[in-house]
Amino acid sequence: MSMKRFGLMLIILVVVASFSMAGGKAEGQEGSDTEPIRIGASLALTGNLGSAGKSILLAWQICLEDWNAKGGVLGRPVELVYYDDHSNASEVPGLYTKLITVDKVDFIQSPYGTPAITAAMPIAMEHGMVYPGNAALAANKEFNYKYYFSFWPLGPRQVEGIADLFFEAAMSSGEKNLTVAILSEDNEYGARVSEGALESVKKYGLKVVYNDRYPPSPATVDFTPVVRAVQNTGADLFFVGSFPQGTISIIKACKEVGYKPKLFGGAMTGVAYAANLTELGPLLNGVCACCYYVPEPTIQFGNVEDFLETYQSRAAVEGVDPLGYYNPPWAYSSMDTLLKAIEATGSLDQTVVGDYILANGWDSVVGKGAWDPAGSGEIAESRGFLVQWRGIESNDLSEFMVPGKQVIIAPEEYQSGPMLWPSPLFED
Amino acid sequence: MIDVILNTIVSGILIGGFYAACAIGLSISFGMLRIPNIAHPGFIIAGGFLTYYFNKTFGLDPLLAGLLIIPIFFAFGFLLYRGYNRFFESKRDEREGQMSALVLFFGVLMIIEALLSVTFGVDFRTVTTPWSSIVLHFGSVGICLRMAVPFLCSVLMVCILYLYFSKTYLGLVIQAVAQDSMAATLIGSDPRFAKSIAFGISFSTAAYAGTLFVCLVPVEPSLGMQFLGRVFSIAILGGLGSPLGTAVAGLIVGITESLTTAYIGSSWTLAVSFILLLIIIAVKPTGLFRR
């Protein structure tokens, strides 16, 4: 009997383990004469960040296919070696150590998101690897690593800068004595958004009447009490720093309690994902949020449209985010810039390639630019902008693929239409 | 002023009812059957995704889709208990069995998450119905159906379970088995059968709680793991094994959270409800309603 029991435990362990370790996968051309150049990474393919992780993976795969179709890098095929880190940053250092020392990859790409990217930073530094970052907030602040390159559109002022866009837009209405409510998720992201908002508010001389943080999902299931508390202050501007679930729930709660601030939104993440956009549909009308790509005529970033076309045709098949407005263009650029540097220098040496990227900046489907001269590893100038939705009539995805519905209201450089003031919230 | 208090309390009551629906199945499995099913929230999320699937594919109203998946979950729970009984319960002493069961259910929780991620992707999913956005006004109190409908379903669920466990033979037998399994055989019942039914019921409530969950807010596969703490606290607070206790505990937590959010600040919400839990457990270690 005890053998049987033992056997059962063993089966369970094996099943659990096989899910949690889901082995590294190598992709690339098979049967090639030359040894492939191997790029290693871990990605959040499952867990709460899986949606982003999967779209990044697809972008990378498209990038490698593009290169391999052209004959590879340095005449050698390029191959991706990746592991799933289950959105769990504590798994990341181990995976990168394995990639570098056991799998002996030639170059690495960062995992997705600030916690994971910071977690693997010491490993990259220890081995002197070039470390292209994929969507982190100021990950290099403590490390100041020379070869960390953040492929993320926020620029040196980071999320704090989103608040500037929001309050700048509000100021442009010309209205005086506006009051402000700030609400953000109780995590690192929310903290920094709130911090930036407070700075911004001071700069523009506005008055804060509410400032609080809500426990991250799923601790907060019902947002009506907190939104009602905000409503009760009668704030004119409602600035929100939320993660996707919060974004959806806060917008719904505002509609339900009938709160209509003059400007609403800001640093609400998740609004670039098709699933969330279609979920909200007309509820988005009047809402503002920071975006990095929308199909507006003022957005002329490199050849991002071509990339998105390829991406969207593939994404539909592979079941990842069908729009790809958020991470994919930057993830593609991250991989592409790295490969370009290898090709240009003709070297697999980390220092040579790293110095090249540092000197020549980034250059790919999102356009080109330099790095922050202060050495933060961020791009020199922010590429974020504030969108105000309007004229959304249904929950159909096609609503979000045509110009004129996601109008850019700030900064001036990208502005594609006038701000609607006060914002006509939730009106179909 | 009074409007805000009223609205806040109403919100708390509505969400509290939903909490009760989430915790009641755990109260049955952990409280009555002593099975530490920490995979319970995972099954809630699975129920949510299945509801989402039926809604998106066949256009079924989620509340109806939820009813359709109940038999699936019931059968699954029923059979799972058979296996659990065979390999864990009957073969070792209780303490040891529970420890290894903990490992088992943790594995199950992870497998559910992985399966959901593979099948449905890792995006947030929610179900929007024609009634979702309706807000009813009673004087100054606004009640949105997105919250109220899940609340009513939860209340109905608690009532049905309460009546089932106190008025029907099988319901009483399940309680009897929980209290003294040997004596239960002496009244001519088969404890294994009774427990299988109870576990099936526990799973059914998870399924329907999941249905209510996707109606309320967007869910994604890893939410189960994160929701574990709250579901356990409410089950314990209510006094394990008591449907009414769980309902009251859910309401207490809901109202506390709501009031804290409105008057102390939403960053205190978790802390305050946790302190409340500690106080109640300190004063009444068996929870609110355990006799």
Added chain:
Amino acid sequence: MNKLVVNNLKASYQSVQVLHDVSLTLHEGETVILLGTNGNGKSTVMKCIMGMLKSCSGEIYLERDGQRIDLLGKKTHDIVNMGITLVPEGRRLFPYLTVKENLVLGSYPHHARGDVDENLDYCYEIFPRLKERHRQISNTLSGGERQMLAIARSLMSKPEILLIDEASMGLAPVIVRDVMVQIGRLKDQRKLSILLTEQNFNQAIKIADRGYIIVHGSISYEGKNKDELMGNDLVKKIFLGIE
């Protein structure tokens, strides 16, 4: 004539044999006592009859309308459904249920469900205390009340054969007498066959038709009637303290 027969019963707990050779018969309408001091195996005999002990061998069967029904190897709940029920040692009530809920549960076997109300009335009639306290949680009852409830609960299943293990344990002599009187009445009113284990010889003998004495797991004496039992040396020595 219907009867319950136990023949050459052997039983052991984890390889320690505690019953060596037990044979006894319970005829329809009889009250039989199984006498024995602590640890001689009375409860074990009861458990074997009820199918609660896997490691027993020998023969246990019912003879009903000339048919033989083997009980050995059957599940407890199936045996209960055949009309045999046990009031176990230590009463084993459902502690957090009310008196009434305990009683209703007693009628769980299908053949008893139709007559719940009738049986409830009957139980309340022979044990009026239970009626007064029908909403009380059973673990707050007194010892005597609990014993009444345990017996009443077993009656709710409309048994033909009632096994009672230590009806008098922990009860004051006056209560023991009451309980015995009630058991005696039961037999007459319900045509029950009763097998009773007891240490209180004086009380038990009042209602017994005959009895067995079990010593170290074997039947060492069988008394065909009250007088034989009272006159027996073993009984005198063990239960009456007469040398």
